[in-house]
Amino acid sequence: MTHRRLALAAGLALAITTSFAPPALAQKVSPAAQGARINALMSAGKYAEALPLAQAMVTSLEKGDDGRELSAALNNLGQVYAGQGRDDLAEPIYKRAIALLEKSLGLDTALIAPELSNLAALYQRQGRFTEAEPLFKRALTVSERSLSREHPDVGRALNNLATLYVKQERFAEAEPLFQRALAIYQKAAGPEHPAVATILNNIGQVDRDLNRDADAEAPIKRSLAIREKVLGPDHPDVARSLNNLAGLYEHQQRYAEAEPLYRRALSIRERALGPDHPDVATSTSNLAYFLQATGRTADALPFAQKTLAANRAQLRVVLPILLAARQQSLLASDKALDDALGAIQRGTQSSAASAVNKLAVRLAAGSDRLAELVRKDQDLAAESEALDKAIIAAVSKQSAQRDVAAEQRSRARIAAIASARDGLQKTLAIEFPDYSSLSNPLPLAVKDIQPLLSADEAMVIYCVVDKQSYVVAITREGVDWKEISLGADALAQKVAAFRKGLDVGKAHDASGKSGLFDLALASELYVALLGPVEALTKDKRNLLVVPSAALTALPFHLLVTEKPQAAIPDRLEGYRDAAWLLRLQAVSVLPSVIGLKSLRAFARRDQGVKPMTGFGDPVFNPAAEAPADRRAASGKIAARNVATIAYADFWRGAGVDRARLAQALPQLPDTADELNAVARNVGATDADIHLGRDASETTLKRAALAQYGIIYFATHGLVAGDVKGLGEPSLALSIPDQPSELDDGLLTASEVAQLKLNADWVVLSACNTIAGDKPGAEALSGLARSFFYAGARALLVSHWAVDSEAATRLTTSTFELLKNEPKIGRAEALRRAMLTYLDDASSPRNAYPAMWAPFALIGEGEVR
Numbered sequence: 001m002t003h004r005r006l007a008l009a010a011g012l013a014l015a016i017t018t019s020f021a022p023p024a025l026a027q028k029v030s031p032a033a034q035g036a037r038i039n040a041l042m043s044a045g046k047y048a049e050a051l052p053l054a055q056a057m058v059t060s061l062e063k064g065d066d067g068r069e070l071s072a073a074l075n076n077l078g079q080v081y082a083g084q085g086r087d088d089l090a091e092p093i094y095k096r097a098i099a100l101l102e103k104s105l106g107l108d109t110a111l112i113a114p115e116l117s118n119l120a121a122l123y124q125r126q127g128r129f130t131e132a133e134p135l136f137k138r139a140l141t142v143s144e145r146s147l148s149r150e151h152p153d154v155g156r157a158l159n160n161l162a163t164l165y166v167k168q169e170r171f172a173e174a175e176p177l178f179q180r181a182l183a184i185y186q187k188a189a190g191p192e193h194p195a196v197a198t199i200l201n202n203i204g205q206v207d208r209d210l211n212r213d214a215d216a217e218a219p220i221k222r223s224l225a226i227r228e229k230v231l232g233p234d235h236p237d238v239a240r241s242l243n244n245l246a247g248l249y250e251h252q253q254r255y256a257e258a259e260p261l262y263r264r265a266l267s268i269r270e271r272a273l274g275p276d277h278p279d280v281a282t283s284t285s286n287l288a289y290f291l292q293a294t295g296r297t298a299d300a301l302p303f304a305q306k307t308l309a310a311n312r313a314q315l316r317v318v319l320p321i322l323l324a325a326r327q328q329s330l331l332a333s334d335k336a337l338d339d340a341l342g343a344i345q346r347g348t349q350s351s352a353a354s355a356v357n358k359l360a361v362r363l364a365a366g367s368d369r370l371a372e373l374v375r376k377d378q379d380l381a382a383e384s385e386a387l388d389k390a391i392i393a394a395v396s397k398q399s400a401q402r403d404v405a406a407e408q409r410s411r412a413r414i415a416a417i418a419s420a421r422d423g424l425q426k427t428l429a430i431e432f433p434d435y436s437s438l439s440n441p442l443p444l445a446v447k448d449i450q451p452l453l454s455a456d457e458a459m460v461i462y463c464v465v466d467k468q469s470y471v472v473a474i475t476r477e478g479v480d481w482k483e484i485s486l487g488a489d490a491l492a493q494k495v496a497a498f499r500k501g502l503d504v505g506k507a508h509d510a511s512g513k514s515g516l517f518d519l520a521l522a523s524e525l526y527v528a529l530l531g532p533v534e535a536l537t538k539d540k541r542n543l544l545v546v547p548s549a550a551l552t553a554l555p556f557h558l559l560v561t562e563k564p565q566a567a568i569p570d571r572l573e574g575y576r577d578a579a580w581l582l583r584l585q586a587v588s589v590l591p592s593v594i595g596l597k598s599l600r601a602f603a604r605r606d607q608g609v610k611p612m613t614g615f616g617d618p619v620f621n622p623a624a625e626a627p628a629d630r631r632a633a634s635g636k637i638a639a640r641n642v643a644t645i646a647y648a649d650f651w652r653g654a655g656v657d658r659a660r661l662a663q664a665l666p667q668l669p670d671t672a673d674e675l676n677a678v679a680r681n682v683g684a685t686d687a688d689i690h691l692g693r694d695a696s697e698t699t700l701k702r703a704a705l706a707q708y709g710i711i712y713f714a715t716h717g718l719v720a721g722d723v724k725g726l727g728e729p730s731l732a733l734s735i736p737d738q739p740s741e742l743d744d745g746l747l748t749a750s751e752v753a754q755l756k757l758n759a760d761w762v763v764l765s766a767c768n769t770i771a772g773d774k775p776g777a778e779a780l781s782g783l784a785r786s787f788f789y790a791g792a793r794a795l796l797v798s799h800w801a802v803d804s805e806a807a808t809r810l811t812t813s814t815f816e817l818l819k820n821e822p823k824i825g826r827a828e829a830l831r832r833a834m835l836t837y838l839d840d841a842s843s844p845r846n847a848y849p850a851m852w853a854p855f856a857l858i859g860e861g862e863v864r
Contacts, residue, residue: 038076043194045236045272047083054080067104068111071097075115085278087122094119095388098395099411107399110146113139113153116395117160124164125278131389134396136161141398152195155184159199171206178203194237197226201241208248220245236272236279239265243286255294262287281312289317297324301331308339315347316465323470323483337481338445341472344463345443345593348548353592355789356859360598361438362791370432375756377424378789382753384417444593450476452596454862457544458537460530461593464488464549473533475540482532492550497521499553502850504803517849519560519578520567526559526581542827542861543585546593555799556589557582557834558853576847582834586827588861591788599793599860609709609758612684615695616671616714616765618734618745665732671714674765674808681815682710696734697743697751706758706791714807717766717783717798718746729782731766749786757791760860761826765811767801784858794826794859802854810837810855827861 034057041050054077061070074097081090098115105111120135140157147153162177182199189195204220207213224241231237246261266283273280288303304321307313319340326336358378365371387410394407428435453459453476461472469484469491486494501517529551530537537543545556562579569575581587590596672691679689688708690699695715705711716732728749735745764783784795796811813833817824824832837852845851 035073035076038080042076042079042083044231045083047080048274050080051084067100071101071104071115072111074100075118078118082118082122085273085276087125091119091122094122095392102395107402107404108142110142113142113157116142117157119392120164121160124167129164129168131392132164133161134393136164138396138398150184150187152185152188155181155188155195155199158184159195159202163202166202166206166209169209171210175203175206178206192226192230194227194230197223197230197237197241200226201244204248205244208244208251213248213252216248217245220248234268234272236269239268239272239279239283242268243283246290247286250290250293255290258290262290276310278312281307281310285312285314285317288321289314292317292321292324297321297328298330301325305339308343311346313343313347315343315463316467318343319463319465319470320468320483323481326481334446337472337479340470340481341445341461341593342443344461344470344472348463348592350548350552350591350785352785352788352858353595355785356591356595356598357439357441358789359791359793360441360601361435363598363601364434364438365432370428373424373428374432374435377421377428379754380417380421380424384414384421387414387417441594444597446474446479449474449593449596450479452600453544454542456541457862458540458542459544459546459590459593459596460533460537461546462529462548462551464491464551471529471533473536475536478536480533480536484528484532486528488549494521494525495550495554498525498558499800502555502558502800502854504801504806504850516568517575518567519564519569519575522558522560522578523563525554526561529556530559530581538584541585542825543581543587544590544596544861545587546590546595552589553799555853555856557585557587557831557856558849572844572848573841574847575849576838576841580838582831582853586825586831586861587856588827589856589858591784591858595859610684610688610707611682612679612710612712613688613690613703613705613708614675614679614684614710614712614714615690615700615733616675616712617667617669617691618695618715618732619693620665620667620732620735620745665716665735668715668804670804670808671765674714674812675712677808677812678712678763678815681812681819684710693734696736697745697747698736700733700747701742701751701755706756708757709760710763711757711759711761711792712763712765714763714765714811717764731764731783749782752783752786753789755790757787759792761794761796762787762792763796763811764798765796765802765807767798788859792859794857794861796826796830796855797858798854799856800850800854803851806837806851807854810834810852813837825862827857830855830857 034053038050038053038057041047041053054073057073058070058077061073064070074093078090078093078097081087081093094115098112098119101109101112101115116135116139120132120139123129123132123135136157140154140161143151143154143157158177158181162174162181165171165174165177178199182196182203185193185195185199200219201223204216204218204223207216207219220241224238224245227235227238227241242261242265246258246265249255249258249261262283266280266287269277269280269283284303284306288300288307291297291300291303300321304313304318308318322331322336322340322343325331326333331339362371362374362378365374391407391410391414394402449459453474455476457475459474461474463470463472465487466489467487469486469488471482471484473480497518498521501515503515543556547554547556557580559581560578561581561584564578566574569577590599675689675691678684679686690696713731718730718732730746730748733745733747736743739745764787784797787795796814798807810830810833813836814826814829817829817832818826821829834852834855837846840846
């Protein structure tokens with residue numbers, strides 16, 4: 001799909017023009033002429049000329065009180081900025097235009113449709129599809145309700161929603177919308193209208209995506225002919241059709257016909273839009289990719305370097321070019337690698353990495369007061385973003401589902417936050433001048449990374465793209481960079497298959513080999529992921545992994561370094577003999593490359609720090625109040641997860657339906673033993689260990705958590721989607737008699753992010769605490785991200801539903817090892833604890849990886 005997706009990025013028209021002159025300005029000669037002039041310039045692609053006119057029009061109308069006219073002028077100004085590739089400026093203007101129009105004409109006005117579409121198109125360009133879709137749908141609903149089914153505005157809304165479906169590869173839903181839009185425009189505007197060309201271009205794109213090349217050529221050629229005739233040969237929309245036709249010819253291996261079209265498309269865009277426009281970067285990438293695909297690395301390299309210099313590089317384009325240029329000595333080896341490493345770091349930034357970054361800025365502030373100011377600014381920014389998303393979600397709904405008063409309160413709060421942040425930014429600019437640069441750190445080069453590594457450490461950095469992936473391995477002494485033959489889809493499938501065998505239930509039943517962990521697949525993934533750089537990494541005792549995409553959900557310590565005798569052993573004991581990577585190396589996971597620097601540069605140095613506070617053995621059924629009662633009620637050791645049952649079903653009026661709750665959340669009495677044992681090993685006092693009813697949100701939120709070096713949770717972990725109605729991952733604490741906003745028994749990822757920590761280590765001894773913030777999301781984006789933001793330098797998290805007895809044994813063993821040998825480091829202590837469990841022959845179950853290998857260390861694994 002690489003060729004097709006690449007062209008799609010440039011080929012789809014995101015929105016048929018949605019600019020318009022303010023309706024009430026028709027009687028005012030000068031503003032009406034201005035509006036017409038702005039629209040004409042935008043239609044001609046002359047955005048630089050349109051900008052001062054659009055800005056002046058808004059300034060003029062700001063002095064009046066006609067929200068309808070000002071909204072239309074703002075919409076046009078947003079269009080100009082969007083046309084220039086300045087979505088950062090266009091987005092707030094579109095939002096203001098929508099708010100003004102709804103305030104002036106009501107929630108159901110038909111004039112809202114184009115403004116909704118423009119904001120949705122912006123989100124679509126940014127890949128924010130879940131935010132774009134409801135806006136596009138509301139625009140279509142408003143248009144169909146207020147206009148005839150054959151009105152051009154309905155056709156526009158149909159086309160826009162269809163382009164979103166194509167981006168999501170929902171082709172069956174897109175095609176009928178395109179066909180209906182085409183029929184509307186051909187009837188309303190004639191067969192040679194630019195909107196007809198747009199839809200024909202999109203239809204041809206879908207045909208090509210579905211490998212119907214014979215059907216694709218005619219509509220794309222017709223689109224090109226219309227645009228050249230009506231708009232002129234140098235219009236940016238002509239470049240769009242040229243790009244799609246070139247992509248089709250490339251797909252058909254008609255290379256001699258494709259190349260001049262790619263070059264002409266790039267030339268048109270450079271002249272019409274300027275060198276810094278995102279569409280120019282897209283055309284540059286398309287040509288670079290084409291030249292590399294046809295074996296012309298020397299010709300492709302300058303174009304790839306242009307996109308790198310502009311920070312608009314597409315990883316699937318530049319990485320194969322840089323690797324080939326390095327191999328062919330077209331570029332110095334260190335220059336090629338640093339360029340690739342920089343592109344990877346810019347292009348694979350995760351939410352967990354961003355959270356680590358924010359923590360690093362606070363730690364760099366130098367004083368508690370400045371750190372508090374930075375945290376306040378970061379918290380206000382997060383609150384404003386959340387409120388803004390809630391407003392956009394509301395705007396996407398029908399009027400009957402809207403709470404206008406709540407939306408107004410949110411807008412007022414956003415304005416107040418903006419004012420507060422202005423004051424904070426001025427203070428920080430004077431007292432902490434590095435704040436801005438630290439908040440957006442530059443990528444690390446190899447020479448920056450190597451001194452951060454100890455002599456026995458190797459770092460491996462992964463970048464997953466469409467058809468292939470890449471691994472960069474770095475040690476103090478050397479560096480290597482290799483291609484991996486597996487792309488995004490293939491790796492996602494293999495990781496999913498790998499994880500299927502990691503079910504603690506498989507270690508309990510004797511139903512044969514069905515569904516057991518596949519050692520052959522674990523070996524295959526080792527060969528694919530670490531085999532290419534094994535010569536550099538294999539002799540290092542510590543492996544630091546920076547994963548991306550599906551690899552964030554892969555427990556690397558369970559890779560197998562030698563081909564197994566059988567994919568699935570005849571007996572569970574056979575798993576003990578596998579050549580586990582864990583036998584050779586301690587594994588730590590880093591959310592980002594720069595996270596190594598951030599987490600190592602700011603190890604806690606306070607002398608008065610308390611060793612640990614912990615929360616465990618929560619009360620889910622208060623009828624079983626005493627620990628002995630809870631042990632009897634539990635009956636057997638549980639897994640630390642929960643059946644899929646609606647959390648709301650647990651509440652009956654203001655109280656708790658204890659029977660349903662006890663059924664869904666088994667008690668975990670052994671977690672008290674776990675916490676007490678760990679507390680003894682680290683020297684924590686009894687007062688700092690919160691068990692039973694005391695293991696509550698109320699206790700946690702009122703505690704001075706920043707004084708503890710270790711924060712420990714031993715309880716049920718709930719993954720987003722596991723529990724109906726639970727929108728984000730959570731930790732289950734004691735259920736209160738009367739649920740409140742402060743304490744409803746579930747510590748969510750959002751609430752974690754509001755905590756104030758200064759912890760060297762947060763232990764999440766619960767189920768699947770590495771999971772993402774919503775079903776299908778990248779691992780580490782849920783609880784892990786929130787704890788990093790709150791102030792944790794390292795996390796112990798689990799990859800799957802852990803056996804409670806095994807969790808207790810593994811964690812207490814890890815801390816006992818650290819007590820006896822403090823300098824071995826967290827990652828090595830965890831490694832030894834897992835191996836001790838694996839090598840315990842007292843039970844066949846102990847050899848099964850779901851039992852001994854659930855935990856992973858995220859962040860700083862060494863003792864510094």
